Amino acid sequence: MGSPNAKRKVHVVPSIKQSSSVPIDRSKVFTLVLGVIIMAAIYFILPENYSDTAKIMLGLLGMSVLYWTFEPVPLGVTAVLLLILMTVFGIVPKEVVYSGFSSPAVFLIIGGMMLAIGVNDTPLAKRLAYFILAKWGGTAKGLVGSIIIIPQIQAFFIPAVAVRATLLIPVAMMTLDTIEVKENGNLRKMIMLAVAFGGTISGTVVMTAAIGNILTVELLKEFLGIQITYFQWFLYTVPIWLLLIPVVWFVLLKSFALQPENKEFPHVKEEMKKKLDELGSLNVQEKKCIAILILIVGLWFTEPFHGLHPSIPALLGAILMAFPGIGCSKWESMVKINFDTILLMGVTLSLGYAFNHSGATELIGGSLTAGWFIDLLRSPILAVFSVLVITQVLHLVVANVSTAVVILIPIFIGLATTAGADPVLICVTASLACLHGYILVVEATPNIVVHSTGQIQQKDFLIPGLWMTIAMIAVTVLTAATWWNWIGLL
Structure with missing residues (x-):
């Protein structure tokens, strides 16, 4: 054992530097709280002869209108929150809650955003x-x-x-x-x-x-x-x-x-x-892009003849734009789309179906x-x-x-x-x-x-x-x- 007076190696735990606290946006907090109040107020104000599911649905709708208008949180957060609340409250069956995401319209939006990135890459x-x-x-x-x-x-x-x-x-x-x-x-x-x-x-x-x-x-x-x-x-x-x-x-x-x-x-x-x-x-990339766009628009206009939903030409165009030797962009670039828009599209469709079903x-x-x-x-x-x-x-x-x-x-x-x-x-x-x-x-x-x-x-x-x-x-x-x-x- 060493002498008591001997110097011991002390392991100093470095102090954690406090990051500058992010200021709380009071207006956003107020909007979030107000949304909950509006939802509750709608539920309790509506006549008793209204079904519980309809009253909750209308309450959620009131809250979503406020949140999507003033954006206290990103649009996608509000969309996911609605999805969760519709499921938790059991307003409609889960199949209806998620049905918006099975719509080809969601894939049309996905294809459209990918096309936009592909065009912008030229x-x-x-x-x-x-x-x-x-x-x-x-x-x-x-x-x-x-x-x-x-x-x-x-x-x-x-x-x-x-x-x-x-x-x-x-x-x-x-x-x-x-x-x-x-x-x-x-x-x-x-x-x-x-x-x-x-x-x-x-x-x-x-x-x-x-x-x-x-x-x-x-x-x-x-x-x-x-x-x-x-x-x-x-x-x-x-x-x-x-x-x-x-x-x-x-x-x-x-x-x-x-x-x-x-x-x-x-x-x-x-x-x-x-x-x-x-x-x-x-350049060659632009010419390829123009050719693919002409094909897509041509398929959209001739829908009465082939019966393909507009999402199919959009997705086909996205594939062609990223296809080796044919395309004008890269798949890695084209998949970097705004997921908020997809969530918004799917949930708003589900909201419409649930609105009717409830x-x-x-x-x-x-x-x-x-x-x-x-x-x-x-x-x-x-x-x-x-x-x-x-x-x-x-x-x-x-x-x-x-x-x-x-x-x-x-x-x-x-x-x-x-x-x-x-x-x-x-x-x-x-x-x-x-x-x-x-x-x-x-x-x-x-x-x-x-x-x-x-x-x-x-x-x-x-x-x-x-x-x-x-x-x-x-x-x-x-x-x-x-x-x-x-x-x-x-």
Whole structure:
């Protein structure tokens, strides 16, 4: 044994460095607690003659609307939470709770996001943007028009609206920096809203270009066995799409007064031409990408002949883009998709099925069966107008597009059946109204993407958004009275 005075080797345990604590976001905590309160309040306020399952379902719906609107937690977290709560409370059988994920619509979204990554792995999307801006980007009018047109073309080969907006933002920002527009300038606001509103309009004509469209088609098939094809959706909506493009251009130009120096800027065209020159001619990868996209869109348009669900061409395209020697991307890159979107799609579909299965749809639909409203639905033009107005108002409350569609489409199906009206006419109208959210940031994904840049505020959406909402209603009613009447939808 050593001497007691001998030095002993002391093992000093290093102190654990306290990481700087993450500040608690009180507003998010408040929103989370408020959601629980709303769920409980809905359950206890509803009449006793409502079934427990319907009351719990409506309570969960109220909570989900709040969470998806204000996002105290990521969208996917809310989706999974709903999945768990529907199972724990036993609102509907487990088969119904998970049924949304068995829908081909989920695989259409997966395929669409993979296609978007594959396209983005080539310079094709940037080339398109540079080409259009080089042609018409030398004036304020041309620049706004160009920013609006770009997502309309992208919608045919980039199904995800969030991806279209995200790809366009850097191009728009680069253009504004080239012009040296001041931070709060009207031209900056105009261009940012052109990205947002143009992105929303781009989801109109292409069935696969907006989640709301896909959900509507799936719900009609689930509840009524009615299958709307890619071509039919295009046929129904093409006049609305074509009319809204010049309308949004006009509204934005009239909504913001521009200084003389912000009306013409020929150096933008020169800058875009320089960018095009840097890209050079179409490379092999881009040519392969174009060929695959033509094949996919061709299969989507010819769905009535081969009967393949749109998810099959989308998934086939994803495989071809990653296939050795044929593709333009890598599988490792293409599978890095936003899983939140998949969870949101699957759970919102399950929510719609559970909403109907629990009896909640009948309860809400029953409260809207006032004689005057049923009479309105029996007159096709009045039905279109009233559904547009009611849906736009409700969409301000139920801001999330997927949630709005899942709640309203089953209700409108029931009301149309009661009134003896065409459910396709009513549901397509409601779906379009859900898609075209312009007033609030949270009403549409492109609005959220643009607002997240910090370049524009909620107040900047209000006046142009109000005019676009009125214009959308007017254009849809005009289309119904003419085009839909001619093709037999009205």
